[in-house]
Amino acid sequence: MKYHLKNIPYINSSKEPSDITDVFIYKKFINNYVFIKETLGKKNSRKFGFKQDYKEIFDFLNCDGVSDTFYISEKYNPQLAEVRKKISDISKKIDEKKNEFLNLIKEKTGLEIKNEFLVVDNENLKNEFQNYFFIDVYDSKRVLLKPKYSNEIIDLIRKREEYVSEEKKIESEVVAKIIEKLKNYLSFISDSITSIENLIAVASAELASKFNLTRPDINSKNIYIKKGVFIPLKEELAKNKIEYTPLDFEFTKNINIIKGSNMGGKTVVLKTVVLLQLMAQYGLFVSAEKFSTRLFDDIYVLFGDEELKGLSSFASEIYDFVEFYKNISKNVLVISDEFARTTNSFEASSLINAIISDFSERKNIYFFLATHLENISKFKNTDFLCMMGFDKKNMKS
Amino acid sequence: MNVEKFCEFDFIKNNFLPLAPYGKSYKENFKLINSKTKLLEKYDLTDVVLDLKKINLLSMIK
Numbered sequence A: 001m002k003y004h005l006k007n008i009p010y011i012n013s014s015k016e017p018s019d020i021t022d023v024f025i026y027k028k029f030i031n032n033y034v035f036i037k038e039t040l041g042k043k044n045s046r047k048f049g050f051k052q053d054y055k056e057i058f059d060f061l062n063c064d065g066v067s068d069t070f071y072i073s074e075k076y077n078p079q080l081a082e083v084r085k086k087i088s089d090i091s092k093k094i095d096e097k098k099n100e101f102l103n104l105i106k107e108k109t110g111l112e113i114k115n116e117f118l119v120v121d122n123e124n125l126k127n128e129f130q131n132y133f134f135i136d137v138y139d140s141k142r143v144l145l146k147p148k149y150s151n152e153i154i155d156l157i158r159k160r161e162e163y164v165s166e167e168k169k170i171e172s173e174v175v176a177k178i179i180e181k182l183k184n185y186l187s188f189i190s191d192s193i194t195s196i197e198n199l200i201a202v203a204s205a206e207l208a209s210k211f212n213l214t215r216p217d218i219n220s221k222n223i224y225i226k227k228g229v230f231i232p233l234k235e236e237l238a239k240n241k242i243e244y245t246p247l248d249f250e251f252t253k254n255i256n257i258i259k260g261s262n263m264g265g266k267t268v269v270l271k272t273v274v275l276l277q278l279m280a281q282y283g284l285f286v287s288a289e290k291f292s293t294r295l296f297d298d299i300y301v302l303f304g305d306e307e308l309k310g311l312s313s314f315a316s317e318i319y320d321f322v323e324f325y326k327n328i329s330k331n332v333l334v335i336s337d338e339f340a341r342t343t344n345s346f347e348a349s350s351l352i353n354a355i356i357s358d359f360s361e362r363k364n365i366y367f368f369l370a371t372h373l374e375n376i377s378k379f380k381n382t383d384f385l386c387m388m389g390f391d392k393k394n395m396k397s
Numbered sequence B: 001m002n003v004e005k006f007c008e009f010d011f012i013k014n015n016f017l018p019l020a021p022y023g024k025s026y027k028e029n030f031k032l033i034n035s036k037t038k039l040l041e042k043y044d045l046t047d048v049v050l051d052l053k054k055i056n057l058l059s060m061i062k
Helices: A002-007 A020-047 A055-061 A078-109 A127-131 A151-183 A186-198 A200-211 A231-239 A266-281 A313-325 A345-359 B010-015 B021-028 B036-054
Strands: A118-121 A133-137 A142-147 A223-228 A247-251 A255-259 A290-292 A298-302 A332-337 A365-370 A382-386
Touching (some): A020 B036, A078 A142, A078 A151, A200 B021, A231 A266, A298 A313
Antiparallel strands (some): A118 A142, A133 A142
């Protein structure tokens, strides 16, 4: 399975096959598709949408035995066998005749030709060489010798070229025939690509097994997390043998203000919520024992764009907020970690109160704000949540 | 701010290893899906693979 998934080539199904390279790619696709389908078995392959039957074209493309490579078999056209035999026979004859002549050269001149030519120093050039070689200047000190083959050999080479061009003509006809046949399967190919895409589930399942992920429930009104894990942090802590405390909570209101001391874990809560939601809406299982949520059109993190050079942190944060606010009609999960942290606390609380007041009137906004500011007002549909801080019971000296 | 960057999604991405070129392209272009039907299909197929692993058809996946 792994082998075939790795080997299945990418096909642009909107483009028809047009040459031998396309034939090779289509053959490779069909072969690997057929093997994956077989490996999955009848019942499971149907679940992934593997319903196309390629038997006829599979047999046609693999007429010389199953292989991922493509060779224009003589079985596609008997004339191909004839012309290839002629090429083979005449090539043998040419080699024989050439070898006879090269041996004669060696006997008469002592020179051994290996690559159809030889370079010799001017001072070693002899008159008798003209009987056996065409002689050309190579550079100021050397000459190039090419064997002077007989007319018989030249005629044989010309004949072979004729056969080769005949072979190419037949091969082109065969390829055109195969392409026409493949075109009948284009809709099959398009559906098959969807089935192969569905096998992304293999990678999702591998990921789920590795990190103990679970299937999210996306039919909830609220966000409920039981033993939610922010995997990057858990893995980092595990390296240092530090135990990770998972997140348990049900967020029942649309506006959630998370308070708590610095280093109390507010940011990790936000990151956990975003990671779980993102994984769920990317079609992945999630890192929680139980995660119930609803679906959002977008997830937005208000943080200020670091790319906005020339603006202060506060200005870029406000700019980011204004950009977000332009599309406020969408169903959005909005996250903000210490919004307006770089301005004075009076200005910050005023801004935050104004934002919460606005958001609390909207049903399409699900807002999480981590802050350590104290004077945040209570609006409708707003929950104030506080991090639990140290687990005193388990503290060690 | 980029949502993936905020929640360090690269960690997940680096451990998500599709084999076929179609899967690789999916990985490079993750998009937020808001269709319940599409998501449930994806979860169902992941469950199918997990079940296959359980009944030791894992050899076909590994």
